[in-house]
Amino acid sequence: xxxxxxxxxxxxxxxxxxxxxxxxxxxxxxxxxxxxxxxxxxxxxxxxxxxxxxxxxxxxxxxxxxxxxxxxxxxxxxxxxxxxxxxxxxxxxxxxxxxxxxxxxxxxxxxxxxxxxxxxxxxxxxxxxxxxxxxxxxxxxxxxxxxxxxxxxxxxxxxxxxxxxxxxxxxxxxxxxxxxxxxxxxxxxxxxxxxxxxxx
Numbered sequence: 001x002x003x004x005x006x007x008x009x010x011x012x013x014x015x016x017x018x019x020x021x022x023x024x025x026x027x028x029x030x031x032x033x034x035x036x037x038x039x040x041x042x043x044x045x046x047x048x049x050x051x052x053x054x055x056x057x058x059x060x061x062x063x064x065x066x067x068x069x070x071x072x073x074x075x076x077x078x079x080x081x082x083x084x085x086x087x088x089x090x091x092x093x094x095x096x097x098x099x100x101x102x103x104x105x106x107x108x109x110x111x112x113x114x115x116x117x118x119x120x121x122x123x124x125x126x127x128x129x130x131x132x133x134x135x136x137x138x139x140x141x142x143x144x145x146x147x148x149x150x151x152x153x154x155x156x157x158x159x160x161x162x163x164x165x166x167x168x169x170x171x172x173x174x175x176x177x178x179x180x181x182x183x184x185x186x187x188x189x190x191x192x193x194x195x196x197x198x199x200x
Contacts, residue, residue, distance in 0.1 A: 037071060
């Protein structure tokens with residue numbers, strides 16, 4: 001029988017891990033929840049957890065059951081760090097094509113992504129959204145797509161609403177993100193996609 005407390009204690013000794021909680025069903029571990037600092041990427045933390053469990057206990061897990069929340073500073077005072085859009089660059093290689101490059105910050109890490117596509121009104125949000133998702137593609141194992149965007153007025157303000165579809169283990173889920181449209185519509189689209197990503 002798995003001694004959950006001892007395994008959780010083992011995981012908290014992994015560099016950067018502040019707390020660990022395991023959920024099991026009988027002899028099977030079905031969820032591992034980790035609170036870690038921001039020194040490593042979430043994907044690296046997951047790899048470390050997987051390696052420590054296998055090497056120390058012989059337990060082999062599917063890395064997709066591990067969720068990581070990253071914090072900055074003392075665990076008692078910390079807040080979960082958001083993924084923030086720090087730069088968005090728009091280029092037109094030719095009159096028909098749009099290229100979007102983005103930089104996303106998370107703690108001490110920066111993620112870079114770009115996307116290229118036809119510069120049609122329907123496709124522009126998809127190109128922008130794909131740049132965001134490409135930047136973050138290494139930190140998750142989901143299939144994600146940008147499906148639609150719509151502009152709405154609410155409380156006298158204009159917002160962009162974005163719909164993503166997430167596919168995982170054969171199941172699809174709708175994810176919605178929103179951002180207020182200010183002076184830069186392209187950036188608002190990017191922020192709405194990032195807002196949806198934060199909800200995954």
